[in-house]
Amino acid sequence: MRYYLWTIGCQMNFADSRKAAEELEQLGYQEANRPQDADLILLNTCVVRQSAEDKVVGRLTSLQGLKRHKPEIKLALMGCFVDEIPELQHRYPWVDAFVKPSDVSAIVELARQRGIQDPIPEFPTSQDLPPVSVGVPISSGCDHLCTYCIVRLRRGPEVSRPVDKIVSEVQGLARRGVKEITLLGQNVDSYGHDLAGIDRQTTNGRWSPDLADLLEAVHQVEGLARIRFLTSHPSDMTQRLIETVARLPKVCEHMEVPVQSGNDTVLRRMGRGYTAALYRDLVARIRAAIPDVGLATDVIVGFPGETEAQYRATYRLLEDVRFDMVHVAAYSPRPDTPAERLADDIPPEEKERRRKAVDQLQERIVGEINTRLLDQDIEVLVEGRHKGKWRGRTRTNKLVFFDVDGQDRTGQLVLVRITRTGPWSMQGQVQEAAG
Numbered sequence: 355m356r357y358y359l360w361t362i363g364c365q366m367n368f369a370d371s372r373k374a375a376e377e378l379e380q381l382g383y384q385e386a387n388r389p390q391d392a393d394l395i396l397l398n399t400c401v402v403r404q405s406a407e408d409k410v411v412g413r414l415t416s417l418q419g420l421k422r423h424k425p426e427i428k429l430a431l432m433g434c435f436v437d438e439i440p441e442l443q444h445r446y447p448w449v450d451a452f453v454k455p456s457d458v459s460a461i462v463e464l465a466r467q468r469g470i471q472d473p474i475p476e477f478p479t480s481q482d483l484p485p486v487s488v489g490v491p492i493s494s495g496c497d498h499l500c501t502y503c504i505v506r507l508r509r510g511p512e513v514s515r516p517v518d519k520i521v522s523e524v525q526g527l528a529r530r531g532v533k534e535i536t537l538l539g540q541n542v543d544s545y546g547h548d549l550a551g552i553d554r555q556t557t558n559g560r561w562s563p564d565l566a567d568l569l570e571a572v573h574q575v576e577g578l579a580r581i582r583f584l585t586s587h588p589s590d591m592t593q594r595l596i597e598t599v600a601r602l603p604k605v606c607e608h609m610e611v612p613v614q615s616g617n618d619t620v621l622r623r624m625g626r627g628y629t630a631a632l633y634r635d636l637v638a639r640i641r642a643a644i645p646d647v648g649l650a651t652d653v654i655v656g657f658p659g660e661t662e663a664q665y666r667a668t669y670r671l672l673e674d675v676r677f678d679m680v681h682v683a684a685y686s687p688r689p690d691t692p693a694e695r696l697a698d699d700i701p702p703e704e705k706e707r708r709r710k711a712v713d714q715l716q717e718r719i720v721g722e723i724n725t726r727l728l729d730q731d732i733e734v735l736v737e738g739r740h741k742g743k744w745r746g747r748t749r750t751n752k753l754v755f756f757d758v759d760g761q762d763r764t765g766q767l768v769l770v771r772i773t774r775t776g777p778w779s780m781q782g783q784v785q786e787a788a789g
């Protein structure tokens with residue numbers, strides 16, 4: 355039996371897909387490279403922007419013909435596309451199962467119905483060695499009410515996984531050779547607030563664990579080299595968390611803290627719950643505690659009513675803060691969100707102009723930041739081969755490539771002297787194994 359997997363969207367979706375693939379392989383399934391070669395097709399979807407939703411619909415439409423010719427292939431659709439299931443069944447009758455975001459067990463159930471081959475006990479075959487770096491969901495859903503965002507409507511309120519469940523998953527991954535884990539959630543900084551009375555192993559003076567407690571617990575797992583977490587929310591990031599990141603050696607100097615806008619009126623209309631000044635203060639506190647931190651952010655341009663001056667405030671904030679990475683998106687109205695009721699009054703070409711300008715600014719800034727790394731020896735965790743080179747990441751999440759040297763470097767921490775830099779990646783030469 356074979357499965358074909360197609361995933362778009364956030365890291366949570368990719369983590370869910372990895373889990374689904376792992377469970378299918380335990381059932382004896384193998385991965386197919388083309389949908390027509392599969393017995394089970396799984397589309398793991400995103401609708402955070404209209405463009406993502408369009409891709410899902412395109413994919414679904416292209417699979418309609420295949421299902422007509424090969425109706426025995428099971429087609430399952432998971433992720434944030436899944437809303438009102440009866441309506442979806444009516445619109446896409448060739449889909450066999452619609453599965454809510456992250457409900458991997460429903461996929462496994464569908465696969466069981468399709469027939470089981472010899473179950474394989476542990477990680478399946480040598481060609482499917484575990485990846486070096488794996489995302490581990492620590493919570494689902496979100497409690498924030500950002501007016502533009504569909505995620506809460508599709509994934510529901512925030513539900514945290516208990517600390518011991520996460521730690522035992524991480525222990526299992528480390529035993530299999532995983533070197534780096536990224537703790538994932540729509541808002542990891544509010545992790546644990548719903549776990550009051552369930553898990554009392556806290557050091558934070560409250561009855562529920564927080565992300566700092568979780569980092570401490572995961573940090574004790576043997577065999578792990580690095581820990582990351584994303585995404586943060588500026589209103590929920592505590593000083594205690596910042597200090598914990600600064601103190602724990604395995605926790606990387608890397609944070610993703612979406613700002614969305616640099617203008618207070620727009621931030622208020624987005625329902626973000628902070629001002630640009632508070633955001634700038636947060637960045638200053640992060641940098642004071644973790645001087646070489648790699649900072650990433652998300653920005654939306656062209657939110658309803660965003661004036662040129664308001665957009666310029668965002669641009670200025672990006673110039674001042676100098677992020678290592680900016681994910682910039684043009685606003686797109688999402689069904690049933692509060693912002694959908696506002697007039698989407700910034701013309702598409704103007705949104706695109708603002709988006710491109712932010713991209714260009716960021717390319718210049720990150721190019722300058724990376725130039726300063728030239729001739730430095732930097733620790734890189736090697737993730738694998740790419741186009742004849744070894745490819746890895748720095749602790750600050752920058753991509754580094756270096757020459758293949760006859761050794762299998764996969765999963766190794768190596769010191770790389772940076773010999774060339776660009777905005778999106780760097781090249782270097784190995785100095786020695788870093789540990």
Ligand code: SAM
Binds near residue numbers: 585587685
């Ligand atoms: N924790 C994140 C935060 O604090 O905003 C949430 C991650 S969100 C699911 C991913 C990103 O998609 C957001 O940060 C935002 O920039 C973008 N996004 C969400 N809704 C959008 C919309 N309607 N139009 C354009 N971009 C959107």
